[in-house]
Amino acid sequence: xxxxxxxxxxxxxxxxxxxxxxxxxxxxxxxxxxxxxxxxxxxxxxxxxxxxxxxxxxxxxxxxxxxxxxxxxxxxxxxxxxxxxxxxxxxxxxxxxxxxxxxxxxxxxxxxxxxxxxxxxxxxxxxxxxxxxxxxxxxxxxxxxxxxxxxxxxxxxxxxxxxxxxxxxxxxxxxxxxxxxxxxxxxxxxxxxxxxxxxxxxxxxxxxxxxxxxxxxxxxxxxxxxxxxxxxxxxxxxxxxxxxxxxxxxxxxxxxxxxxxxxxxxxxxxxxxxxxxxxxxxxxxxxxxxxxxxxxxxxxxxxxxxxxxxxxxxxxxxxxxxxxxxxxxxxxxxxxxxxxxxxxxxxxxxxxxxxxxxxxxxxxxxxxxxxxxxxxxxxxxxxxxxxxxxxxxxxxxxxxxxxxxxxxxxxxxxxxxxxxxxxxxxxxxxxxxxxxxxxxxxxxxxxxxxxxxxxxxxxxxxxxxxxxxxxxxxxxxxxxxxxxxxxxxxxxxxxxxxxxxxxxxxxxxxxxx
Numbered sequence: 001x002x003x004x005x006x007x008x009x010x011x012x013x014x015x016x017x018x019x020x021x022x023x024x025x026x027x028x029x030x031x032x033x034x035x036x037x038x039x040x041x042x043x044x045x046x047x048x049x050x051x052x053x054x055x056x057x058x059x060x061x062x063x064x065x066x067x068x069x070x071x072x073x074x075x076x077x078x079x080x081x082x083x084x085x086x087x088x089x090x091x092x093x094x095x096x097x098x099x100x101x102x103x104x105x106x107x108x109x110x111x112x113x114x115x116x117x118x119x120x121x122x123x124x125x126x127x128x129x130x131x132x133x134x135x136x137x138x139x140x141x142x143x144x145x146x147x148x149x150x151x152x153x154x155x156x157x158x159x160x161x162x163x164x165x166x167x168x169x170x171x172x173x174x175x176x177x178x179x180x181x182x183x184x185x186x187x188x189x190x191x192x193x194x195x196x197x198x199x200x201x202x203x204x205x206x207x208x209x210x211x212x213x214x215x216x217x218x219x220x221x222x223x224x225x226x227x228x229x230x231x232x233x234x235x236x237x238x239x240x241x242x243x244x245x246x247x248x249x250x251x252x253x254x255x256x257x258x259x260x261x262x263x264x265x266x267x268x269x270x271x272x273x274x275x276x277x278x279x280x281x282x283x284x285x286x287x288x289x290x291x292x293x294x295x296x297x298x299x300x301x302x303x304x305x306x307x308x309x310x311x312x313x314x315x316x317x318x319x320x321x322x323x324x325x326x327x328x329x330x331x332x333x334x335x336x337x338x339x340x341x342x343x344x345x346x347x348x349x350x351x352x353x354x355x356x357x358x359x360x361x362x363x364x365x366x367x368x369x370x371x372x373x374x375x376x377x378x379x380x381x382x383x384x385x386x387x388x389x390x391x392x393x394x395x396x397x398x399x400x401x402x403x404x405x406x407x408x409x410x411x412x413x414x415x416x417x418x419x420x421x422x423x424x425x426x427x428x429x430x431x432x433x434x435x436x437x438x439x440x441x442x443x444x445x446x447x448x449x450x451x452x453x454x455x456x457x458x459x460x461x462x463x464x465x466x467x468x469x470x471x472x473x474x475x476x477x478x479x480x481x482x483x484x485x486x487x488x489x490x491x492x493x494x495x496x497x498x499x500x501x502x503x504x505x506x507x508x509x510x511x512x513x
Contacts (some may be wrong), residue, residue: 029348031057032059047409063511141291172336191261205291210485212459215459221492222487224349226294226295226349227349227350228426228486229344229347230345231342232399233342233398234267236282243318244309245277247276248308249275250269251267251269252265253265253284255301255302256301257295258298260490264293266286266288266289271312285373287422292352295325296488301325301331301342303320303321305340319333319334349430351484351485352424352427353424354481356423358435359416359417359478362478365439366468367405367418369407369440370409371438372401375434376400376433377400377431377432400424407440429458434449434451435452438464447469456483461480463478463480507511
């Protein structure tokens with residue numbers, strides 16, 4: 001079989017896409033066929049050509065194996081680190097190899113990585129000194145320690161010389177940027193190679209992935225009703241370091257979970273759409289998350305915010321960093337310039353509700369002077385008494401604001417739809433979701449309010465209506481919500497295509513790849 005007939009998994013794909021499992025199965029069958037050809041004594045094909053094909057197939061299979069299974073492919077397991085193949089040793093003249101022959105053999109045996117950064121990693125590791133050098137005597141160890149001390153003193157002196165004339169805030173900002181850059185490189189090393197993605201890629205998993213599943217159909221391990229994090233607010237609590245309000249801020253605040261390790265933006269704002277923060281409005285206008293933040297494993301939050309200047313060259317970095325969420329209602333980012341606080345809540349056994357539309361169906365436009373659309377999901381606790389489970393519904397701690405405007409008309413889309421800033425809310429499967437709509441007067445008071453209660457579902461779409469105002473000026477508002485279970489892991493979605501992963505892993509292991 002010609003190499004051009006084989007599917008090429010190394011072909012460039014769009015970000016955050018994983019090759020289908022069928023490609024791996026096809027490559028395994030081709031590898032088995034090539035091995036059979038090489039074992040036939042009467043085979044007329046040159047042995048070097050067959051071995052090259054086998055080697056090429058093995059590399060392609062290893063690449064797809066890492067994509068599909070991450071660090072758990074087959075019974076042998078697999079490291080999270082990118083594969084780094086050592087360069088073949090060049091034979092010497094005493095071993096019977098000429099210089100030209102060794103170069104030719106090296107070109108044939110050299111394995112080129114399909115990941116662009118892997119060759120750089122290979123070169124850097126080859127040039128790097130051993131991590132733990134061996135010393136024959138205690139005197140050698142003492143000399144090494146002295147050299148290390150001298151080098152560290154020299155580095156400190158060089159750093160002091162470079163920092164001369166800089167303010168404390170400027171030095172702190174540079175150290176913060178260096179720390180965040182180190183975190184970015186660490187992420188690309190651990191997750192970028194396996195997912196073929198980039199650090200700033202946003203999640204492509206939809207919040208409505210299981211909305212159109214047949215009710216009662218079991219989607220397998222790919223769909224769960226698990227714990228999630230509900231984000232309420234992101235607030236500028238403190239400003240220091242010579243900065244004063246008001247100021248225009250832009251950047252991103254995002255979460256990363258176990259679903260795909262890509263950014264799930266909570267706040268995302270370009271420079272030309274920067275938001276002005278003031279004493280009266282210290283909260284960022286949230287635009288996400290784009291899907292529920294799954295809390296069945298580690299969750300990290302990232303922040304990169306800048307202060308907009310008169311020109312782009314005058315922009316100032318406000319804060320950057322990452323935090324691991326270990327529990328509690330808040331998580332804080334702080335440095336020499338500000339303190340940002342994220343307010344959130346952990347909700348158990350949840351589904352995700354995507355508010356598809358809030359539409360003024362009949363009546364005059366009630367939001368000329370602003371209004372608010374918010375969701376409340378009352379938490380519940382249960383108690384087992386005599387083998388009987390009793391649920392108690394509590395008052396909601398906070399509300400999730402989907403759209404808010406005061407003193408100016410609310411953004412209006414086609415057919416009377418409101419242009420919501422946020423769309424996704426986490427709801428307990430056995431709880432309820434209340435949608436509250438308010439309309440303001442010119443003075444800022446609430447002149448009309450409507451509320452509707454939804455019963456959560458594992459899938460499907462719900463639609464209800466509520467009324468604003470009195471009988472003389474009643475306005476009918478229609479709310480449409482899409483329900484979906486959570487995606488447990490992006491790789492598990494492949495199982496829904498009928499692929500038996502356990503069988504595939506065993507086949508990979510049997511082939512010795």
